[in-house]
Amino acid sequence: MLREPILISILILQSLLFLGHADPPPNCTRSSPLVDFETEFKMVQHQLRGYLKIIDDCSFRVSQFDMLPGSDVHWWGAVASDFDNLTSGFVVSDHKLNHTYANSTFVVRLMPNVTWKMIRVLAAWDLPTASDFGHVVLNATAKNKTAFEAPTMFDNCKVLSGSFRVRWSLNVEEDSIEIGLEGATGVLDYMAFGWANPNSTDSDFMLGADVAVTGFKEDGLPFVDDFFITRYSECVTNSKNGSAQGVCPDSIYEGPDRVGLVNNTGLIYGHRRDGVSFVRYRRPLSEVDYKYDHPVDRFANMTVIWALGKIRPPDSLQPYYLPQNHGGLPFESYGNLVLNVSQHVNDCKGPLDAEDKEDQDVIVADAKVPLVVTSGPALHYPNPPNPAKVLFINKKEAPVLRVERGVPVTFSIQAGHGVALYVTSDSIGGNATMRNLTETIYAGGPDAHGVQGTPMDLVWAPDRNTPDLVYYHSLFEKKMGWKVEVVDGGLSDMYNNSVVLDDQQVTFFWTLSKDSISIAARAEKKSGYLAIAFGSEMVFSYAYVGWIDDNGVGRVSSYWIDGRDASSIHLTHENLTYVRCKTENGVITFEFTRPLDPACGREKSRQECNNIIDPTTPVKVVWAMGARWSGERLSERNMHTVTSTRPIRVQLKRGSAEAEQDLLPVLAVHGFMMFLAWGILFPGGILAARYLKHFKGDGWYKIHVYLQYSGLVIVLIALLFAVAELRGFHLSSVHVKFGFTTIFLACIQPVNAFLRPQRPANGELPSSKRVFWEYLHIIVGRSAIVVAIAALFSGMKHLGKKYDVENAHRLNWALVIWCLVVALIVIYLEYRERQRIRNQIFGRGNWVLGNIEDDDSLDLLSPSRIPANKGSEASLIMEVQLEPLNR
Numbered sequence: 001m002l003r004e005p006i007l008i009s010i011l012i013l014q015s016l017l018f019l020g021h022a023d024p025p026p027n028c029t030r031s032s033p034l035v036d037f038e039t040e041f042k043m044v045q046h047q048l049r050g051y052l053k054i055i056d057d058c059s060f061r062v063s064q065f066d067m068l069p070g071s072d073v074h075w076w077g078a079v080a081s082d083f084d085n086l087t088s089g090f091v092v093s094d095h096k097l098n099h100t101y102a103n104s105t106f107v108v109r110l111m112p113n114v115t116w117k118m119i120r121v122l123a124a125w126d127l128p129t130a131s132d133f134g135h136v137v138l139n140a141t142a143k144n145k146t147a148f149e150a151p152t153m154f155d156n157c158k159v160l161s162g163s164f165r166v167r168w169s170l171n172v173e174e175d176s177i178e179i180g181l182e183g184a185t186g187v188l189d190y191m192a193f194g195w196a197n198p199n200s201t202d203s204d205f206m207l208g209a210d211v212a213v214t215g216f217k218e219d220g221l222p223f224v225d226d227f228f229i230t231r232y233s234e235c236v237t238n239s240k241n242g243s244a245q246g247v248c249p250d251s252i253y254e255g256p257d258r259v260g261l262v263n264n265t266g267l268i269y270g271h272r273r274d275g276v277s278f279v280r281y282r283r284p285l286s287e288v289d290y291k292y293d294h295p296v297d298r299f300a301n302m303t304v305i306w307a308l309g310k311i312r313p314p315d316s317l318q319p320y321y322l323p324q325n326h327g328g329l330p331f332e333s334y335g336n337l338v339l340n341v342s343q344h345v346n347d348c349k350g351p352l353d354a355e356d357k358e359d360q361d362v363i364v365a366d367a368k369v370p371l372v373v374t375s376g377p378a379l380h381y382p383n384p385p386n387p388a389k390v391l392f393i394n395k396k397e398a399p400v401l402r403v404e405r406g407v408p409v410t411f412s413i414q415a416g417h418g419v420a421l422y423v424t425s426d427s428i429g430g431n432a433t434m435r436n437l438t439e440t441i442y443a444g445g446p447d448a449h450g451v452q453g454t455p456m457d458l459v460w461a462p463d464r465n466t467p468d469l470v471y472y473h474s475l476f477e478k479k480m481g482w483k484v485e486v487v488d489g490g491l492s493d494m495y496n497n498s499v500v501l502d503d504q505q506v507t508f509f510w511t512l513s514k515d516s517i518s519i520a521a522r523a524e525k526k527s528g529y530l531a532i533a534f535g536s537e538m539v540f541s542y543a544y545v546g547w548i549d550d551n552g553v554g555r556v557s558s559y560w561i562d563g564r565d566a567s568s569i570h571l572t573h574e575n576l577t578y579v580r581c582k583t584e585n586g587v588i589t590f591e592f593t594r595p596l597d598p599a600c601g602r603e604k605s606r607q608e609c610n611n612i613i614d615p616t617t618p619v620k621v622v623w624a625m626g627a628r629w630s631g632e633r634l635s636e637r638n639m640h641t642v643t644s645t646r647p648i649r650v651q652l653k654r655g656s657a658e659a660e661q662d663l664l665p666v667l668a669v670h671g672f673m674m675f676l677a678w679g680i681l682f683p684g685g686i687l688a689a690r691y692l693k694h695f696k697g698d699g700w701y702k703i704h705v706y707l708q709y710s711g712l713v714i715v716l717i718a719l720l721f722a723v724a725e726l727r728g729f730h731l732s733s734v735h736v737k738f739g740f741t742t743i744f745l746a747c748i749q750p751v752n753a754f755l756r757p758q759r760p761a762n763g764e765l766p767s768s769k770r771v772f773w774e775y776l777h778i779i780v781g782r783s784a785i786v787v788a789i790a791a792l793f794s795g796m797k798h799l800g801k802k803y804d805v806e807n808a809h810r811l812n813w814a815l816v817i818w819c820l821v822v823a824l825i826v827i828y829l830e831y832r833e834r835q836r837i838r839n840q841i842f843g844r845g846n847w848v849l850g851n852i853e854d855d856d857s858l859d860l861l862s863p864s865r866i867p868a869n870k871g872s873e874a875s876l877i878m879e880v881q882l883e884p885l886n887r
């Protein structure tokens with residue numbers, strides 16, 4: 001009886017001993033050529049850093065390992081690091097990476113059925129998201145030295161503040177130092193680090209300091225610039241002599257032609273991952289230009305300074321990414337310390353953990369505006385590894401899409417026929433069934449594909465049962481899309497109308513009530529402030545600016561802008577109520593309500609009193625965004641960095657909008673040529689035929705023929721212009737009907753001129769054919785002009801409909817005035833003509849015969865002619881004869 005417990009305990013002891021002996025396993029030889037291979041991890045995500053060494057055929061050691069936790073992270077083997085091979089890899093160890101790692105060192109055993117032969121790439125892999133956190137490439141030929149030196153790894157690291165570190169490695173032979181700045185900062189922030197003037201006194205470290213300013217441009221590419229500080233201010237250049245002061249790039253001090261001489265910092269690498277910016281650059285130690293750079297004595301204790309703050313992107317005034325005043329608290333957003341670069345330090349324990357890790361653009365879907373889905377080359381796909389081509393929505397690469405429950409979303413799919421969009425519960429996409437997994441498909445499928453010419457529209461209405469997080473992906477390939485956040489209610493629920501302003505960068509919402517209007521504007525990209533304005537451009541407009549002030553409070557102010565510089569922006573005091581402004585991931589949204597008519601009462605002189613909104617006429621809306629806005633004291637740095645390229649005309653009452661297009665130049669030329677022909681040449685020719693006949697010779701005839709023929713040529717060219725521009729005729733429109741009638745009439749004229757019967761010899765009666773022809777020629781010619789005037793006005797109406805109404809109105813009035821002027825001239829000439837004839841008839845008595853040339857201009861159409869002068873028709877018949885062209 002006693003033996004059994006003893007036996008059991010021996011068994012337990014044995015099994016424990018056995019378990020203890022399981023490490024190292026029975027057959028862990030050192031035969032693989034990879035044994036003793038050492039390398040550094042390439043960081044891909046989750047701030048993964050560390051060294052790897054292969055111990056033997058079935059184990060490896062990981063040291064100084066840093067990693068932010070994932071959901072289900074394993075060691076993963078693959079045959080190559082490209083997307084297809086990496087995603088079709090396999091788990092190589094039972095070891096799990098299930099927490100945050102900070103400078104950890106541990107040994108990992110491969111599974112018994114895995115050998116080094118099967119593995120070329122070893123990765124830390126998150127299974128549910130198919131996500132590569134970091135990997136090494138195994139290469140037996142390079143095992144004696146560290147095979148791969150990751151740009152994220154350095155010999156030293158010093159903590160500057162809770163969110164900012166400097167790492168460096170000395171390269172004594174090359175007399176240089178490589179510096180890595182690592183900050184958990186915003187996308188639009190700079191990181192600056194450099195050496196103070198060695199002569200500076202205790203508190204004055206900034207003046208005369210030589211710093212490198214690093215950050216990321218708008219396209220996501222890193223930059224580093226060598227700066228020199230001459231004053232406690234942002235960089236200001238004197239426009240007169242070009243001299244600069246403040247925190248300026250070295251090259252500004254020297255002017256553009258000596259840029260190469262003062263460029264000491266060279267960018268090596270940069271990335272932004274998990275909300276952490278990292279930039280590695282190199283600078284020389286002692287060989288510097290002494291004017292704007294301080295030599296670094298690598299054995300001396302030297303004072304270094306650092307700062308974090310907002311970047312001001314380049315604009316029309318200056319081409320540099322300039323740091324703005326860092327503000328903030330000492331040793332949080334700026335500071336200084338004493339550093340000896342050859343003394344080894346590493347006090348950076350664990351990965352930097354940014355509060356906001358999501359950098360991806362957010363697109364908020366609205367009910368009325370379709371989301372344009374395209375595909376394009378991947379540059380910053382949020383979840384590597386990824387295929388070379390990924391999905392773009394509204395021109396943004398794999399953004400987070402935010403939709404509201406109950407608000408249908410329309411996708412306009414034009415990503416090519418190889419990409420079928422679907423909305424799924426699966427985070428990887430590419431048809432989970434193929435991977436023996438289940439997924440819920442909410443919208444789309446194999447038929448949801450299209451190209452730009454024939455996009456396919458897919459409507460998806462997320463409902464109460466749609467989970468908070470789903471994904472949009474291609475059904476045919478994994479990892480082309482990204483997340484869809486499904487939320488309850490938002491701006492598009494609260495406002496009746498919305499339109500997207502120019503460039504799809506700003507959405508404009510409004511709700512009209514009896515005498516007030518509620519307006520909201522949402523930027524679709526990150527910025528420091530957002531401005532919308534009523535006007536054709538920012539200058540001469542009423543602008544509303546939403547921004548977050550230095551205390552983190554959202555503010556909205558109204559302005560009247562009457563010039564292009566900061567001093568032309570005048571704060572107005574409009575009566576704004578329900579004012580809100582907030583920022584989310586750097587994206588600004590602001591809302592306010594204002595009366596339609598400011599109704600200032602007695603103070604009519606104030607500019608904002610003219611800012612009356614009439615909901616029945618369209619308002620033009622433009623926008624601008626910039627890095628920073630300061631409420632009261634405006635300066636140059638309030639100038640925007642991006643703006644709309646053209647205004648959108650918003651029909652407040654109808655709830656629609658359209659882009660204001662520039663007048664298509666070809667149609668403008670068409671209009672001008674037609675006016676030249678029908679407004680000047682043809683009427684001129686007709687007037688010449690009618691009123692110049694009493695002059696001797698055939699001058700009138702030449703003028704008539706030349707004017708009419710050149711007019712006809714111009715008309716035909718102008719017609720070709722319009723046909724070419726509009727790609728064909730659209731006979732439905734009134735303008736085209738009038739136009740063709742008048743051109744037809746105009747073309748009849750030379751034909752009937754050619755066919756006209758003989759002119760009667762002097763003193764003979766004209767044949768009846770001749771009389772008929774004269775009537776026909778005159779009637780057709782004059783009706784052509786009348787129809788042409790109708791065509792000109794209808795053309796102008798088209799112009800107004802298509803383009804700017806105001807301009808068309810003005811042109812219309814000009815045309816009316818022109819017609820009146822011509823009509824007055826005709827009346828005057830006609831009066832003169834009648835007087836002249838009367839004088840001839842009554843002044844010279846009844847001598848009527850034998851002066852055909854003088855009298856032939858009596859109005860043919862005058863009904864009184866024939867009965868009155870029955871006996872002397874021959875002399876009084878009007879001669880409107882055209883002579884043969886070859887005369």
Ligand SMILES: *[C@@H]1O[C@H](CO)[C@@H](O)[C@H](O)[C@H]1NC(C)=O
Nearest residue numbers: 025026027028029030031112
């Ligand atoms: C271990 O290796 C030896 C020879 O190296 C071999 O005889 C033995 O079968 C191997 N054992 C196992 C469990 O693989």
Ligand SMILES: *[C@@H]1O[C@H](CO)[C@@H](O)[C@H](O)[C@H]1NC(C)=O
Nearest residue numbers: 079080081082084085086088
């Ligand atoms: C990756 O895998 C494919 C087959 O899926 C293969 O054709 C290709 O050669 C592999 N790439 C590398 C670099 O081995």
Ligand SMILES: *[C@@H]1O[C@H](CO)[C@@H](O)[C@H](O)[C@H]1NC(C)=O
Nearest residue numbers: 093094095096097098099100
């Ligand atoms: C992580 O996984 C290891 C086994 O690989 C286990 O021993 C440990 O308890 C796990 N830790 C946590 C926090 O789950």
Ligand SMILES: *[C@@H]1O[C@H](CO)[C@@H](O)[C@H](O)[C@H]1NC(C)=O
Nearest residue numbers: 090091092111112113114118
């Ligand atoms: C190794 O064996 C495990 C089961 O012990 C299996 O799940 C895994 O797929 C195998 N791996 C390979 C590469 O064969």
Ligand SMILES: *[C@@H]1O[C@H](CO)[C@@H](O)[C@H](O)[C@H]1NC(C)=O
Nearest residue numbers: 137138139140141142143147
């Ligand atoms: C392996 O390392 C050697 C020497 O460093 C190098 O020439 C070779 O290109 C590497 N091979 C691979 C596949 O990276």
Ligand SMILES: *[C@@H]1O[C@H](CO)[C@@H](O)[C@H](O)[C@H]1NC(C)=O
Nearest residue numbers: 036139140141142143144145
């Ligand atoms: C690596 O070093 C060993 C001696 O430590 C030497 O025998 C071997 O040739 C070296 N291999 C390479 C690839 O340089």
Ligand SMILES: *[C@@H]1O[C@H](CO)[C@@H](O)[C@H](O)[C@H]1NC(C)=O
Nearest residue numbers: 197198199200208290293294
């Ligand atoms: C520091 O002061 C010394 C002596 O006053 C001077 O020679 C040197 O140029 C100064 N250095 C700088 C960087 O101003």
Ligand SMILES: *[C@@H]1O[C@H](CO)[C@@H](O)[C@H](O)[C@H]1NC(C)=O
Nearest residue numbers: 251259260263264265266267
């Ligand atoms: C500065 O030098 C680096 C190489 O050292 C070069 O890549 C960079 O373009 C230069 N910048 C300027 C502004 O000349």
Ligand SMILES: *[C@@H]1O[C@H](CO)[C@@H](O)[C@H](O)[C@H]1NC(C)=O
Nearest residue numbers: 063064103105346347348349
């Ligand atoms: C990390 O671990 C190594 C030993 O593995 C140690 O020398 C080093 O000081 C540690 N670093 C930090 C920052 O704790």
